[in-house]
Amino acid sequence: MLIRQENSTDYNKVYDVVKKAFESAEHSDGNEQDLVVALRNSTAFIPELALVAEINNQIVGHLMFTKIQIGSNIELALAPLSVLPEYQRQGIGTALMAEGHKIAKEKGFNYSVVLGSEFYYPKVGYVPAEKFGIKAPFDVPTENLMVLNLQGKDIQISGTVEYPKKFGI
Numbered sequence: 633m634l635i636r637q638e639n640s641t642d643y644n645k646v647y648d649v650v651k652k653a654f655e656s657a658e659h660s661d662g663n664e665q666d667l668v669v670a671l672r673n674s675t676a677f678i679p680e681l682a683l684v685a686e687i688n689n690q691i692v693g694h695l696m697f698t699k700i701q702i703g704s705n706i707e708l709a710l711a712p713l714s715v716l717p718e719y720q721r722q723g724i725g726t727a728l729m730a731e732g733h734k735i736a737k738e739k740g741f742n743y744s745v746v747l748g749s750e751f752y753y754p755k756v757g758y759v760p761a762e763k764f765g766i767k768a769p770f771d772v773p774t775e776n777l778m779v780l781n782l783q784g785k786d787i788q789i790s791g792t793v794e795y796p797k798k799f800g801i
């Protein structure tokens with residue numbers, strides 16, 4: 633498996649991968665593939681943090697981190713994460729996140745925030761955001777908003793997450 637930055641020739645394939653991944657997802661609004669396009673065209677986009685997973689030259693997974701604001705800090709939102717149904721539960725999502733977290737750390741970000749399964753993201757180190765005093769700008773079960781401390785430093789941060797407008801939140 634190869635994890636690499638996406639490029640413009642991947643965009644159509646990425647669109648299909650995201651669409652197919654979320655067709656069978658527990659939580660989906662059916663628009664995740666369009667969210668990827670919108671985020672790419674937004675100021676929140678970070679090209680180095682839009683990644684694809686390739687097996688035999690075929691794109692089987694995709695992950696994006698985009699900029700969010702928490703208080704006066706610019707941090708990251710992990711979303712969306714997509715793996716083709718027939719390739720799920722083989723470690724591809726974990727590998728995409730590991731590479732993304734490494735790049736995010738190198739780029740100096742302190743925290744990655746995710747809204748998602750409280751059974752999945754803790755496997756790679758995410759903890760409930762409420763431990764840091766980080767809140768969602770909408771009603772969400774507290775266990776579903778999670779944070780990863782990328783640098784492992786005790787950097788004080790708290791406040792309500794401001795998502796890019798393209799999230800429609």
Ligand SMILES: CC(C)(COP(=O)(O)OP(=O)(O)OC[C@H]1O[C@@H](n2cnc3c(N)ncnc32)[C@H](O)[C@@H]1OP(=O)(O)O)[C@@H](O)C(=O)NCCC(=O)NCCS
Nearest residue numbers: 653654657712713714715720721722723724725726751752
């Ligand atoms: C969620 C998703 C990205 C996981 O990718 P994946 O490549 O299948 O995940 P991995 O193989 O790396 O799984 C790692 C671990 O999480 C578990 N896991 C996988 N999907 C899970 C899910 N939906 N809920 C709970 N646990 C899950 C696996 O069993 C595995 O645990 P283990 O190592 O203890 O056996 C993938 O299932 C997917 O694309 N789902 C549809 C889209 C979606 O829901 N995305 C997330 C919301 S943004």
